[in-house]
Amino acid sequence: MQHRFLARACGESRNLQVLEDTPAGGQMDSYHLADENVVDVLARDYRVKRDDLEKAVPEVWATLSERYAEAAEGPVIAFAADITEDSVLGKDELRVLLAHPEVGKEGVKFPVPMPRHEHLPPEIDEFIAEDAVRCQVRMGDFDVRNSPRDFAAKLGAIDVPEGRQAAHAQVLSRLSAASTYDEPNAPPPAEPKQQSARASAFMPGVTVRPTAAPAAPRGPTGHGVINPMAVDLAAEPAGAEI
Structure with a gap:
């Protein structure tokens, strides 16, 4: 009213x-x-x-x-x-x-303004709050009692605004991969680190294999610097048999 x-x-x-x-x-x-x-x-x-x-x-x-x-x-x-x-x-x-x-x-x-929907990740909430998307979405489409995949199906049928195709595809991918709304709220997995070309160049005969980064400490240690990538150093096998 x-x-x-x-x-x-x-x-x-x-x-x-x-x-x-x-x-x-x-x-x-x-x-x-x-x-x-x-x-x-x-x-x-x-x-x-x-x-x-x-x-x-x-x-x-x-x-x-x-x-x-x-x-x-x-x-x-x-x-x-x-x-x-x-x-x-x-x-x-x-x-x-x-x-x-x-x-x-x-x-x-x-x-x-569109109200914040706490069960949706902020990026998805911001996407559906855009006027050209908002006018095509209904509140029941993202009801927390339904599956995120149902919402993905609804969003997949909208007329995507110009220049928002990539964001639309990312939202659909994230919703389609989840069975409950607890899952799309989780942070996306970190991308694997690429092997350092410089490390390989300066360490001939050594294989550099990236592994999972160590967990961050709860308090400051040393200079407070964490090495973002641990490496296993293994000597390469000889190229010829003796």
């Missing part, structure tokens, strides 16, 4: 059209059909069944929202944090706006 008033204030200050301020939207708003007192009066004096009213109101707003989105003439500002699949924005408006030739994924902007 607070986002609704933010949207109205933004529309008034920037000369933007807000759904509730259209003639049809204003008329629907004036009925106050979400007010329990109004619902009681309609049920008592006009024999309107509550169930019928509860079904009719969302359908009317959905129709108005779809027509509203179809009439867009440029960039759209969406006042929402997380977008749910069954909301008017998620179910009706964005579906129309993403296919709109004058809007599309690049034309949908979010002034309200």
Whole structure:
């Protein structure tokens, strides 16, 4: 509800059209059909069944929202944090706006920051918070109760923004390799160290084999310097038999 008033204030200050301020939207708003007192009066004096009213109101707003989105003439500002699949924005408006030739994924902007989702790694959370991705993602897609692989399947079907293909591929790889959300939160494994060409050049007859780095000490030792690579030194076998 607070986002609704933010949207109205933004529309008034920037000369933007807000759904509730259209003639049809204003008329629907004036009925106050979400007010329990109004619902009681309609049920008592006009024999309107509550169930019928509860079904009719969302359908009317959905129709108005779809027509509203179809009439867009440029960039759209969406006042929402997380977008749910069954909301008017998620179910009706964005579906129309993403296919709109004058809007599309690049034309949908979010002034309200996306909240942090603690079960997602920060890099993945930041990726889905980008406007052109955010407008294609729904809150249920990354539900903690589901598998990260399910989320990867959803993300794999989006229209990837220009220049973000590499980041998209990395996110998909990380999610697809995990069966629970505890796994993608773990830091990625360190890349193996390459053998030093200089070491081989200055130590002829010696094989340099990188091994795992020693664990960092809990307190300062010596100069506080840890050798990042331990090596095994083994003499190479003679090249000829005697």
